Amino acid sequence: MIKYSPFEGLTSGETAEIRSCLCPIEKIYGKGDIIMQFSDKDRNLGLVDSGTAYLIRIDIDGNRSIIDYYESGDVFGKMLAPESEIDAYYILAKEKCRISFFNYDKLLSKCKNNCIKHTVLLNNLLMLTLKKAQMHIDILSQRTTRQKLITYFDYQRNKNLSDTFTLPLSLSDLSDYLSIDRSAMMREIRNLKEDNLISADGNRFTLKNSRYTYADC
Amino acid sequence: MIKYSPFEGLTSGETAEIRSCLCPIEKIYGKGDIIMQFSDKDRNLGLVDSGTAYLIRIDIDGNRSIIDYYESGDVFGKMLAPESEIDAYYILAKEKCRISFFNYDKLLSKCKNNCIKHTVLLNNLLMLTLKKAQMHIDILSQRTTRQKLITYFDYQRNKNLSDTFTLPLSLSDLSDYLSIDRSAMMREIRNLKEDNLISADGNRFTLKNSRYTYADC
DNA sequence: AATTACCTGTTGCATTTGCAACAAAAATAA
DNA sequence: TTATTTTTGTTGCAAATGCAACAGGTAATT
Numbered sequence: 001m002i003k004y005s006p007f008e009g010l011t012s013g014e015t016a017e018i019r020s021c022l023c024p025i026e027k028i029y030g031k032g033d034i035i036m037q038f039s040d041k042d043r044n045l046g047l048v049d050s051g052t053a054y055l056i057r058i059d060i061d062g063n064r065s066i067i068d069y070y071e072s073g074d075v076f077g078k079m080l081a082p083e084s085e086i087d088a089y090y091i092l093a094k095e096k097c098r099i100s101f102f103n104y105d106k107l108l109s110k111c112k113n114n115c116i117k118h119t120v121l122l123n124n125l126l127m128l129t130l131k132k133a134q135m136h137i138d139i140l141s142q143r144t145t146r147q148k149l150i151t152y153f154d155y156q157r158n159k160n161l162s163d164t165f166t167l168p169l170s171l172s173d174l175s176d177y178l179s180i181d182r183s184a185m186m187r188e189i190r191n192l193k194e195d196n197l198i199s200a201d202g203n204r205f206t207l208k209n210s211r212y213t214y215a216d217c
Numbered sequence: 218m219i220k221y222s223p224f225e226g227l228t229s230g231e232t233a234e235i236r237s238c239l240c241p242i243e244k245i246y247g248k249g250d251i252i253m254q255f256s257d258k259d260r261n262l263g264l265v266d267s268g269t270a271y272l273i274r275i276d277i278d279g280n281r282s283i284i285d286y287y288e289s290g291d292v293f294g295k296m297l298a299p300e301s302e303i304d305a306y307y308i309l310a311k312e313k314c315r316i317s318f319f320n321y322d323k324l325l326s327k328c329k330n331n332c333i334k335h336t337v338l339l340n341n342l343l344m345l346t347l348k349k350a351q352m353h354i355d356i357l358s359q360r361t362t363r364q365k366l367i368t369y370f371d372y373q374r375n376k377n378l379s380d381t382f383t384l385p386l387s388l389s390d391l392s393d394y395l396s397i398d399r400s401a402m403m404r405e406i407r408n409l410k411e412d413n414l415i416s417a418d419g420n421r422f423t424l425k426n427s428r429y430t431y432a433d434c
Numbered sequence: 435a436a437t438t439a440c441c442t443g444t445t446g447c448a449t450t451t452g453c454a455a456c457a458a459a460a461a462t463a464a
Numbered sequence: 465t466t467a468t469t470t471t472t473g474t475t476g477c478a479a480a481t482g483c484a485a486c487a488g489g490t491a492a493t494t
């Protein structure tokens with residue numbers, strides 16, 4: 001499985017060069033802070049240095065969904081976000097976060113050195129965001145709660161290269177990300193345990209069906 | 218609402234230049250033909266000149282889902298497609314299609330003229346695919362059949378700039394794209410009619426709730 | 435240390451959704 | 465044309481899911 005990152009295909013020297021060329025601004029956010037609101041004025045792109053954050057959608061009826069989540073190395077911004085005239089989207093700090101903000105007018109323009117590295121970076125950002133979106137579609141398009149859970153767990157297994165892994169989300173938030181009722185999800189997790197397909201201790205899970213292992217990748 | 222297209226931001230002259238530079242190969246497919254299978258050998262990117270095609274997923278249990286669909290101007294290819302070791306993905310011609318294939322090694326490499334247009338094209342392709350994926354997530358993350366339908370119809374209204382529009386999918390295929398049971402979907406469409414929120418004749422629909430119109434965009 | 439807020443886990447019950455099956459209509463092929 | 469396949473539309477029933485409410489545990493805050 002290919003791991004996509006913003007600086008994929010760039011050496012650490014080039015990465016440093018881009019960083020100094022684009023001179024990002026670092027900010028710290030506390031739990032529950034709103035990091036970005038996607039107003040027209042906001043010409044920044046956020047790179048998560050540490051902590052976790054959510055992309056939240058509030059729809060016309062006030063329902064809250066977790067559309068995406070960001071861990072260290074993930075990136076967000078208006079350019080990469082869904083647009084809507086109806087729903088509100090914002091980035092929420094789930095825990096204390098350190099974020100580097102890049103001005104993306106600088107990112108989009110050619111720099112003095114006429115280097116194509118900006119473009120490589122831009123492509124990486126788009127590809128990274130696309131792959132996460134495709135993963136989410138893969139999960140959401142599963143027909144049952146059970147299949148949504150198993151598909152999500154399978155991605156976690158591949159990401160962690162281990163049958164045992166700790167969820168990056170609380171169970172409560174996971175149900176939001178999977179777009180299912182929390183109590184129904186808890187019920188199905190119990191069923192999966194009873195069917196001996198998983199075991200779990202808190203939010204540390206082990207996938208027991210070994211038909212397809214991360215080693216197959 | 219911004220309309221994304223592969224050649225967005227390029228003049229018709231530049232578009233022609235790219236086409237001649239990349240010299241795409243045109244092919245015609247009949248209804249039901251498999252256009253692309255995402256094998257490693259396939260280094261092509263397909264642009265739909267006419268007709269419609271689907272991105273199909275067949276999961277481990279044999280279930281078929283429509284993950285994406287392509288109309289004139291849309292683009293597909295291994296680079297833009299989900300990857301999976303478990304599920305099979307392929308592009309299926311829904312009706313007679315004319316497709317232009319671009320070699321994307323050529324696309325990714327700099328051309329002799331050192332033009333950045335290839336890169337613009339690449340960014341457009343990624344952005345186009347991302348926006349479609351985000352739309353799909355927006356729809357699939359709706360909790361009820363009713364909300365999935367209304368959200369989908371709303372996108373169609375915006376795309377067509379009219380409260381009345383013809384679906385680009387058959388109702389049968391729409392249920393696959395929305396990941397819901399067809400009969401349940403038919404039942405909910407009937408309910409929507411009875412609640413006077415929509416009217417429909419065949420697969421020509423009119424959205425009657427005018428809280429938010431395309432004019433607001 | 436005490437208080438508060440949040441998260442986990444559970445249950446009964448109502449509602450929604452999926453499943454299976456069928457008939458009619460429409461589109462496609464022979 | 466006629467035959468065949470696909471799509472639409474419907475229904476009864478079973479199963480899955482959502483809703484509301486609550487209790488206990490854990491983490492965060494004062």
